[in-house]
Amino acid sequence: MRKLANDIHRLFNITILVKLLIAITIYNSYPKAIYVSMDMKQAVFSKGTREQKVVALSFDDGPHPKYTIEILDILKEYDIKATFFVLGIHAEKYPEIIKRQVEEGHEIGNHSYSHIDMRRATKKQILEEFKKTQEIIYSVANIRPKVFRPPYGNYNKEVIEIVSSDDIPIVLWTFYQDSKDWSNPGVDSIIETTLSKVQNGDIILFHDYVYKNESHTVEALKTIIPRLIEEGYKFVTISELINISREI
Ligand SMILES: [Zn+2]
Numbered sequence: 417m418r419k420l421a422n423d424i425h426r427l428f429n430i431t432i433l434v435k436l437l438i439a440i441t442i443y444n445s446y447p448k449a450i451y452v453s454m455d456m457k458q459a460v461f462s463k464g465t466r467e468q469k470v471v472a473l474s475f476d477d478g479p480h481p482k483y484t485i486e487i488l489d490i491l492k493e494y495d496i497k498a499t500f501f502v503l504g505i506h507a508e509k510y511p512e513i514i515k516r517q518v519e520e521g522h523e524i525g526n527h528s529y530s531h532i533d534m535r536r537a538t539k540k541q542i543l544e545e546f547k548k549t550q551e552i553i554y555s556v557a558n559i560r561p562k563v564f565r566p567p568y569g570n571y572n573k574e575v576i577e578i579v580s581s582d583d584i585p586i587v588l589w590t591f592y593q594d595s596k597d598w599s600n601p602g603v604d605s606i607i608e609t610t611l612s613k614v615q616n617g618d619i620i621l622f623h624d625y626v627y628k629n630e631s632h633t634v635e636a637l638k639t640i641i642p643r644l645i646e647e648g649y650k651f652v653t654i655s656e657l658i659n660i661s662r663e664i
Contacts, residue, residue, distance in 0.1 A: 459576050462588040464617035464657035465664045470650045471618045472657045473498040474589060475633075476527055476565065477598070477625035479506050479513035484624040486634045488516060494641050496651035497521050501565040501587075504529035504549030506625060511556040518557045523653035525587065526550055526561040535570040543578050550582075563587045563654045587654050589621035597633045598623040606636035611643055617661065619654065 464470065478484045478500055491498055500517055502524055507514050517524060528534070528545040529552075537545070546564065554560050564579045569588045579586055595601065595609035610620055622633050644651075652660065 459580050460571070460586045460588060461619075461654075461658055461661075463590045463619060464652075465661040466616045467664050468650075468660060469616050469648050470652045470657060470660065471614065471616075471620060471644065472652050472654050473620050473622065474501060474525070474565070474587075474654060475499070475622045475624040476501045477506070477531065477623050478502055479510040479517075480625040480631075481510055481513070483626060483631040483634055484510075484513050484517075486631075487624050487637065488513075488520065488522075490634070490637050490641065491522070492520060494645065496641065496645075497523070497653050497656075498651065499523040499525055499563065499654040500624065501525040501527035501563075502549075502553070503527050503531055503625070504545070504552045505531075507549070507552050507556060514553060514556045518559060523563070523655055524553055524557065524559065524561050525563040525565055525654060526553070526584075527565050528567050531567045533568055533570050534566045534575045535572050539574050539578070542575055546578055563658075565589075585658060587619065587658075590615075590618040593618050593620045595622070595636075597631075597636070598626055600626065600628050600630065600632045603632045603635045603639075606632055607639050607643075610636070610640050614644065614647075614649070617657070619657065 464472065475484070475487060475498060479502060484500070500522055502514065514524060526546060526549045529548045530545065532541065532545055534542050534545070550560050562584060564584050565587050566575055571586055576586060592613045593610065595606040597606045624633070626633065
């Protein structure tokens with residue numbers, strides 16, 4: 417009887433020991449996994465500080481020969497600065513627009529060369545798309561973009577590695593500030609998406625390049641910008657937003 421009790425006791429101890437070993441193994445693998453994802457998040461910026469009444473307007477996929485010009489005119493009228501995440505392929509085609517953007521104090525970001533999905537691309541392709549666009553913008557405007565936005569917001573470890581090695585952060589947008597304006601959802605829908613949820617530090621996503629015959633974005637901006645000014649928001653570029661947010 418006593419032997420049986422001892423055996424049960426020993427078995428119980430072994431069970432505890434095995435559980436403990438499993439727990440240690442899981443514990444050891446978890447922190448690494450969490451660390452990797454945290455590390456990835458540190459290189460990815462999607463919202464600025466809530467401490468200041470600032471927002472950053474961002475425009476993707478341009479330059480567009482008509483809509484980008486119209487957007488630049490509106491920004492000039494209100495004397496505000498924005499960030500344009502341009503495609504290398506469009507920058508090559510419309511270098512004069514890139515020059516104007518830089519001259520008028522806007523920030524140029526890299527949005528790849530041909531809008532590939534970088535999560536499905538090889539390391540070589542990612543590197544080419546990123547570097548080529550950096551060089552095109554440098555040859556056109558004598559500046560190198562300091563921010564990168566991957567097409568569709570899709571990135572992986574390779575994208576972070578390549579972009580971070582140039583000390584450039586990956587910049588997405590504040591998740592509720594995506595009006596899907598590229599699909600021409602209607603002027604009112606774009607206005608509603610932007611203004612109904614706007615908060616300090618938001619990165620607002622628009623598209624200056626729209627593959628349709630008209631752009632609802634341009635019209636929507638004519639309401640959005642004066643309304644945000646009325647509400648007391650200041651407009652900053654993405655690099656300014658990152659700097660302000662890091663200082664606080
Ligand atoms: Zn895009």
